[in-house]
Amino acid sequence: MHYLDHAATTPMLPEVREAMEPYLSDDFGNASSVHAYGRRAKQAVEDARDRVAAGIGSSPSEVLFTGGGTEADNLALIGTVTKLRGNGNHVVTTAFEHHAVLHSVEWLGRLGFETTVLPVPESGVIEPARVAAAVRPDTIAVSVMAVNNEIGTIQPVREIVGAVRDANPRTLIHTDAVQALPNLPVNVTEWGVDLAAFSAHKLGGPKGVGALFLRAGVPLAPTMHGGGQEKGLRSGTLNVPGIAGFGVAVQIAAKEVHERIERLRPLRDGLLAGIVGIVPDAMLNGDGERRIAANLSVAIPGAEGEVLILLLDQAGIACSTGSACQSGAVDPSHVLLAIGRTKELANGSLRFSLGRSSTQPDVDAVLEALPKVVEQARRAA
Amino acid sequence: MHYLDHAATTPMLPEVREAMEPYLSDDFGNASSVHAYGRRAKQAVEDARDRVAAGIGSSPSEVLFTGGGTEADNLALIGTVTKLRGNGNHVVTTAFEHHAVLHSVEWLGRLGFETTVLPVPESGVIEPARVAAAVRPDTIAVSVMAVNNEIGTIQPVREIVGAVRDANPRTLIHTDAVQALPNLPVNVTEWGVDLAAFSAHKLGGPKGVGALFLRAGVPLAPTMHGGGQEKGLRSGTLNVPGIAGFGVAVQIAAKEVHERIERLRPLRDGLLAGIVGIVPDAMLNGDGERRIAANLSVAIPGAEGEVLILLLDQAGIACSTGSACQSGAVDPSHVLLAIGRTKELANGSLRFSLGRSSTQPDVDAVLEALPKVVEQARRAA
Numbered sequence: 001m002h003y004l005d006h007a008a009t010t011p012m013l014p015e016v017r018e019a020m021e022p023y024l025s026d027d028f029g030n031a032s033s034v035h036a037y038g039r040r041a042k043q044a045v046e047d048a049r050d051r052v053a054a055g056i057g058s059s060p061s062e063v064l065f066t067g068g069g070t071e072a073d074n075l076a077l078i079g080t081v082t083k084l085r086g087n088g089n090h091v092v093t094t095a096f097e098h099h100a101v102l103h104s105v106e107w108l109g110r111l112g113f114e115t116t117v118l119p120v121p122e123s124g125v126i127e128p129a130r131v132a133a134a135v136r137p138d139t140i141a142v143s144v145m146a147v148n149n150e151i152g153t154i155q156p157v158r159e160i161v162g163a164v165r166d167a168n169p170r171t172l173i174h175t176d177a178v179q180a181l182p183n184l185p186v187n188v189t190e191w192g193v194d195l196a197a198f199s200a201h202k203l204g205g206p207k208g209v210g211a212l213f214l215r216a217g218v219p220l221a222p223t224m225h226g227g228g229q230e231k232g233l234r235s236g237t238l239n240v241p242g243i244a245g246f247g248v249a250v251q252i253a254a255k256e257v258h259e260r261i262e263r264l265r266p267l268r269d270g271l272l273a274g275i276v277g278i279v280p281d282a283m284l285n286g287d288g289e290r291r292i293a294a295n296l297s298v299a300i301p302g303a304e305g306e307v308l309i310l311l312l313d314q315a316g317i318a319c320s321t322g323s324a325c326q327s328g329a330v331d332p333s334h335v336l337l338a339i340g341r342t343k344e345l346a347n348g349s350l351r352f353s354l355g356r357s358s359t360q361p362d363v364d365a366v367l368e369a370l371p372k373v374v375e376q377a378r379r380a381a
Numbered sequence: 382m383h384y385l386d387h388a389a390t391t392p393m394l395p396e397v398r399e400a401m402e403p404y405l406s407d408d409f410g411n412a413s414s415v416h417a418y419g420r421r422a423k424q425a426v427e428d429a430r431d432r433v434a435a436g437i438g439s440s441p442s443e444v445l446f447t448g449g450g451t452e453a454d455n456l457a458l459i460g461t462v463t464k465l466r467g468n469g470n471h472v473v474t475t476a477f478e479h480h481a482v483l484h485s486v487e488w489l490g491r492l493g494f495e496t497t498v499l500p501v502p503e504s505g506v507i508e509p510a511r512v513a514a515a516v517r518p519d520t521i522a523v524s525v526m527a528v529n530n531e532i533g534t535i536q537p538v539r540e541i542v543g544a545v546r547d548a549n550p551r552t553l554i555h556t557d558a559v560q561a562l563p564n565l566p567v568n569v570t571e572w573g574v575d576l577a578a579f580s581a582h583k584l585g586g587p588k589g590v591g592a593l594f595l596r597a598g599v600p601l602a603p604t605m606h607g608g609g610q611e612k613g614l615r616s617g618t619l620n621v622p623g624i625a626g627f628g629v630a631v632q633i634a635a636k637e638v639h640e641r642i643e644r645l646r647p648l649r650d651g652l653l654a655g656i657v658g659i660v661p662d663a664m665l666n667g668d669g670e671r672r673i674a675a676n677l678s679v680a681i682p683g684a685e686g687e688v689l690i691l692l693l694d695q696a697g698i699a700c701s702t703g704s705a706c707q708s709g710a711v712d713p714s715h716v717l718l719a720i721g722r723t724k725e726l727a728n729g730s731l732r733f734s735l736g737r738s739s740t741q742p743d744v745d746a747v748l749e750a751l752p753k754v755v756e757q758a759r760r761a762a
Binding site for chain 1: 382384386389390391392393398405406409410411413414415416417418419448449450451452454455479480481484485487488580582587588589590604605606607608609616617618619620621622623687690691693694699700701
């Protein structure tokens with residue numbers, strides 16, 4: 001099998017498994033317990049917090065552990081905006097955010113907040129001035145993702161932050177950075193954001209763990225109430241083994257990111273060139289340069305993406321059409337529609353996403369299978 | 382080391398680790414992906430859903446997976462009450478609920494709902510008529526825990542449901558069942574509740590996984606927005622290995638519950654008798670009969686619980702004072718205050734909670750260490 005769906009989820013790194021191991025067995029304590037078992041569990045959590053902070057360029061006290069990236073995005077947006085209701089009534093985001101952001105903003109709309117969902121240019125790269133132009137005196141928060149999950153385009157987060165700060169220095173800025181690490185060097189301090197969401201399983205860590213970067217001093221209301229863990233901002237027993245694994249995953253992702261980019265870019269470029277050779281009217285979704293090296297999203301005119309991936313699956317190749325989180329649904333990807341693709345082209349798009357284990361034989365397998373697959377899919381359409 | 386804090390968290394069962402293994406390695410797919418990796422992941426989730434449903438007496442379609450027990454309690458209460466705002470404005474719970482329930486109800490109070498927090502008798506067993514008497518025509522939901530986490534008392538859930546239904550058949554009934562399995566046979570259908578919260582790590586499953594039983598037809602608004610997993614009621618990538626482990630943990634807990642009760646009761650009774658022999662003025666917290674066999678909560682007059690557990694820890698014994706989720710805090714346990722203990726007795730209480738690995742030598746170790754520990758703690762006070 002050739003797995004080319006690393007943006008949906010990627011295998012756990014062996015180093016991560018090793019780091020989790022003690023906390024799955026002998027050191028099974030609850031990090032809130034005061035006895036030796038609890039203290040060892042707490043130490044593991046704090047070590048992981050140090051590692052995550054070092055990997056994303058924050059202070060450890062600015063890292064909150066959550067149950068995943070979706071929860072981190074929800075907490076960032078709902079937690080700040082409802083907390084700061086008095087300061088304003090307006091939230092800004094973009095039309096191609098992950099649904100964890102988009103649906104949180106929609107929910108805020110249902111709570112009575114005004115929301116602006118910015119259009120996205122065909123490049124899939126948001127222009128900072130467009131964001132700043134939407135910011136008003138009553139804008140509580142802006143949310144723009146760091147890397148798009150479907151088309152892999154990299155957003156100019158630092159420039160967006162600068163433009164938004166000029167427009168309204170009180171507006172908080174959140175970035176969904178779930179697809180950034182391990183494919184982009186991340187430094188939340190250099191970016192200048194107030195909040196950022198991360199997910200462990202996208203970077204070789206376990207599923208069910210995420211983190212929210214919350215800049216010191218940024219007010220936040222919890223969205224989950226209970227035992228008061230994480231300074232009262234995220235209640236619930238800490239997932240000690242998962243958090244320990246996440247820490248190591250971030251550490252490795254940050255260390256390997258440049259080498260990874262250098263290794264994956266030629267593989268990805270070779271895949272694109274091969275696809276265009278086989279399907280001359282294939283169209284790259286999103287900017288060709290300003291995208292992570294691990295992502296290739298292409299529209300295959302005259303074919304259904306669902307049929308393409310099922311045929312590729314039969315040929316031993318795993319990839320996706322639209323984001324994995326939505327592949328159960330039949331609607332065309334909101335990301336591809338946002339960058340101006342027609343419903344047909346959006347439905348006929350494939351996403352190949354590369355990871356640590358990807359090699360030339362994976363690319364070769366796609367290119368070998370594709371001529372017949374595209375022919376069959378076009379005939380079926 | 383003698384671990385007697387199984388109510389805080391309990392080691393993962395070897396069978397659970399085995400069930401998780403494939404999904405931590407080769408079968409690492411995202412359950413939302415349509416390719417073979419995704420389908421295997423989805424199958425694991427559905428198998429686990431079947432196991433959880435069988436273990437709690439529900440239909441599989443009535444089980445939603447969450448990131449833990451706290452999230453399940455939050456979702457149950459906030460998700461139903463905010464959804465049904467039009468139907469009423471009132472919520473009822475009890476003063477000795479876990480903070481996941483109590484703080485969710487407080488938060489509903491801040492949203493404008495009226496809340497009634499019922500007092501708890503010294504027995505730690507809620508009287509159904511008292512609950513029913515608090516139910517009004519505008520009561521949207523009632524939440525009463527199945528087993529108290531600190532004193533282990535078992536609530537007459539079925540009778541409470543009957544009394545509440547008589548008072549207002551439209552009122553929804555939630556039970557925090559996090560401490561029920563593996564210590565009590567659970568059947569949500571026999572109980573007749575509409576919602577029930579469960580946590581994997583309390584019954585030999587992994588941390589970071591829980592479930593909400595949601596009776597078919599009960600309306601619920603999601604508290605987490607995103608990719609629309611779990612029928613749109615709980616977004617976020619499913620924690621496939623954790624869920625697979627949870628399924629097996631529930632299956633084993635349900636299978637072993639009677640044998641477990643028979644095995645742990647004499648151990649616990651021996652521990653109590655031994656403690657009373659050493660500390661004649663020790664007082665059992667909560668009813669002596671209507672409690673799970675795994676729990677012993679005793680007040681040691683004239684001693685500080687924090688000092689007692691640190692001294693016991695030095696003697697190689699892990700137990701807790703108050704619930705683990707709060708042991709970082711210095712406030713006396715709200716549970717013990719609720720059953721009428723003075724601040725001093727609440728602060729001087731110890732909780733020993735037994736688990737699958739507990740044996741007579743654990744009990745003997747406590748009884749051997751206790752005379753000196755109590756003497757030292759009383760001198761320090």
